[in-house]
Amino acid sequence: MPPPRDVVPADEHVDVTSGAGRDVEFAAFAAAAAPALGRTAWLLCGDAHQAEELVQQALVRTYVAWARARAGDPLAYARRVLANQRIDTWRRRRREVLMAPSDVPEPPHDGGAQEQADRDQLVRALATLSARQRRVVVLRHLEGMSEREVAHDLGVSVGTVKSTASRALVRLRDVLGTPDEHEGSAR
Template sequence: MGELDGQAHAAEAPVDDPAVPLDPRALGDRDAEFTAFATTAQAELGRMAWLLTGDVHLAAELVQTALVRTYTAWPRARAGDPLAYARRVLANARIDLWRRRRREVLVAPDDVPHQATADAGATVEHRDELVRALAELSPQQRRVVVLRYLVGLSEREVADDLGVSAGTVKTQASRGLHRLRASLGELPGESGD
């Protein structure tokens, strides 16, 4: 009867406990759960990565890195807000890449096409101007501006994602917006209406 009790306790042990071997069926559920998360989060992470880097290929690489690291830590990531966790991993991966290269490898403002295609109209032109202006910001200002205004996070969410205080977010956002206004003029949505 003692063996049965021991087996019953082993079967009731939480799947996320690293001391307990994973049941393949539970692993399949984990894979399905993560796949569903990755499918819904990939577009937002890709947009954020592209805005942070200005390079579609580097952005794709950062998204892949963020998703791999998030999957590796999935039990911890899903316990809180998995998207916030993945955004933080992505931002940290961008910092790691920058540190390895010791300089920013962003598109030079002169290398971004100045002409939009006839099909895309002014949207592409404005997007290109925004990418050029973002490239002129410091890495910290760029991360804050992207997360706060382009991804749409609150100051607290940005602070949590980047591991800084809300005051730092406010300061960096203010300075970043000031530099963007100097580069772009009036920002969309800021008209005096």
């Protein structure tokens, strides 16, 4: 069976300056990056459908600017577009029903996996953070990016990333009831 049309064999040269070569290259990038972008989007907004929409919009914007995106780190470019798109969506629509974390209904107790309960608790805790704090925590601690990478992606200084992450982690510890690592030690 021949390979699908959008997949180019490794020994075939692709001219990325042509429209078809650009499309093939971007399609390969989008297929590889979509799961990571989807996870980031879900953590940023807490809703699977909104996350899918954000990923699609981010990929469209990345495609339009593909020459600029591929010149650097295309995944970092797409993540930044994703974070900015989330902010733009929130500002433009403002139709989200914001609820206090304590008002979010409890998940059904049907013997579901502990992983689902932990994920739900994490999303509720992330909802208590400001948008900037949430972006920094998601990129830094859930996506595993370095402080410098987060600063570059969000267009802020490394010091801003450090201070924002520090404040956000204190807030998350309070919300989650996790003891501070310095608690119990003499200061």
